[in-house]
Amino acid sequence: MIQTPFYLIDSASLKRNMAVIDRLREGSGAKALLALKCFATWPAFDYMRDHMDGTTSSSLYELRLGREKFGKETHAYSVAWPDHEIDEAVGYADKIIFNSVGQLQRFRDRTGGIARGLRLNPGLSTSGFDLADPARPFSRLGEWSAEKIEAVLPDISGVMIHYNCENADFDLFDRQLAEIEGRFGAILDRLDWVSLGGGIHFTGEGYPVDRLAARLKAFAAAHGVQVYLEPGEAAITRSATLEVTVLDLLDNGKQLAIVDSSVEAHMLDLLIYRQSAKVEPDAGDHSYMVCGKSCLAGDIFGEFRFAEPLKVGDRLSIADAAGYTMVKKNWFNGVKMPSIVIREPDGSLRVAREFGYGDYASSLG
Numbered sequence: 001m002i003q004t005p006f007y008l009i010d011s012a013s014l015k016r017n018m019a020v021i022d023r024l025r026e027g028s029g030a031k032a033l034l035a036l037k038c039f040a041t042w043p044a045f046d047y048m049r050d051h052m053d054g055t056t057s058s059s060l061y062e063l064r065l066g067r068e069k070f071g072k073e074t075h076a077y078s079v080a081w082p083d084h085e086i087d088e089a090v091g092y093a094d095k096i097i098f099n100s101v102g103q104l105q106r107f108r109d110r111t112g113g114i115a116r117g118l119r120l121n122p123g124l125s126t127s128g129f130d131l132a133d134p135a136r137p138f139s140r141l142g143e144w145s146a147e148k149i150e151a152v153l154p155d156i157s158g159v160m161i162h163y164n165c166e167n168a169d170f171d172l173f174d175r176q177l178a179e180i181e182g183r184f185g186a187i188l189d190r191l192d193w194v195s196l197g198g199g200i201h202f203t204g205e206g207y208p209v210d211r212l213a214a215r216l217k218a219f220a221a222a223h224g225v226q227v228y229l230e231p232g233e234a235a236i237t238r239s240a241t242l243e244v245t246v247l248d249l250l251d252n253g254k255q256l257a258i259v260d261s262s263v264e265a266h267m268l269d270l271l272i273y274r275q276s277a278k279v280e281p282d283a284g285d286h287s288y289m290v291c292g293k294s295c296l297a298g299d300i301f302g303e304f305r306f307a308e309p310l311k312v313g314d315r316l317s318i319a320d321a322a323g324y325t326m327v328k329k330n331w332f333n334g335v336k337m338p339s340i341v342i343r344e345p346d347g348s349l350r351v352a353r354e355f356g357y358g359d360y361a362s363s364l365g
């Protein structure tokens with residue numbers, strides 16, 4: 001028995017998502033780069049590498065991890081590069097994408113050996129969260145002005161436009177892309193490549209993958225560009241659980257179950273976006289508020305229903321625990337960091353990484 005807590009990555013579920021990515025790549029001609037900001041658990045890359053074209057990154061360390069652990073095409077993006085990182089970044093990257101005209105001009109002469117791009121902010125998005133909305137007022141994410149971008153076109157071969165967020169609505173994607181083409185078409189026509197970023201939930205149930213493929217193919221043909229997508233969530237959605245054990249039960253007006261994990265430390269996005277975790281099937285006569293073990297009063301996974309009363313020692317699975325979890329885990333309260341376990345295609349469980357006191361102590365000094 002593997003000691004909880006641990007993230008359990010299911011290779012069969014990854015394979016399901018990868019099959020959709022294959023279909024989209026084949027149908028559209030678009031390339032798919034894994035967005036490491038969402039999922040960078042490299043022991044699982046062997047299940048993804050043959051189905052994706054490479055990685056994209058948000059920092060020097062993500063960039064290096066992508067180059068060393070995934071390989072293939074490696075894109076480097078950062079909201080701002082410091083002077084002392086740029087030469088090393090160029091050593092790992094196939095393409096470097098600057099967030100601003102200022103950064104492009106500052107580093108143009110040191111990045112001449114690789115393809116250069118710029119982040120174009122179209123001023124629209126699909127985000128329901130102010131926090132994650134690249135089109136929020138005064139957004140620092142990319143350049144908004146067509147005139148400013150046109151002026152530096154001789155220095156770039158492409159643009160990155162990340163504006164979707166958990167967008168499962170193909171018609172909305174289609175409309176917004178048409179709007180972008182309308183406003184920035186003259187720029188798109190003069191480029192070799194366009195990355196449409198991440199945030200398109202094309203691996204979700206019922207998503208019209210073939211319509212998306214046809215739309216991307218038409219976009220590529222209309223502007224004469226290679227299209228890239230940067231799926232994070234879509235690549236790994238529903239492919240991992242967080243396995244936890246019930247440590248204590250309280251009745252404080254509600255039935256509470258405290259588990260050997262922490263939302264704050266192990267599924268931080270849920271707190272940031274004020275969302276509940278998911279437990280499946282979440283059915284039965286017995287309702288519990290499942291809580292983490294950190295000192296934070298609001299360290300709560302959510303309220304779920306179970307078929308039987310919970311007991312100390314019961315194992316629970318928190319669903320959909322791959323995206324923005326392992327990349328954000330932290331040592332708050334010194335709570336034991338979940339191990340990383342992979343369910344291999346033959347059903348066996350492989351412990352890819354365990355964390356102990358030494359990791360905690362060395363993260364602090």
Ligand SMILES: Cc1ncc(COP(=O)(O)O)c(C=O)c1O
Pocket residue numbers: 035037038077162164165166197198199200230231232233234
């Ligand atoms: C530039 C860029 N590309 C790709 C992604 C991945 O988005 P998602 O995980 O929603 O697919 C993000 C998310 O922050 C991003 O900022």
Ligand SMILES: NCCCCNCC[C@H](N)C(=O)O
Pocket residue numbers: 129132133164165166198199232269273275
């Ligand atoms: N599940 C809660 C919303 C998550 C939003 N994702 C944020 C990251 C995203 N890639 C972005 O900022 O665009």
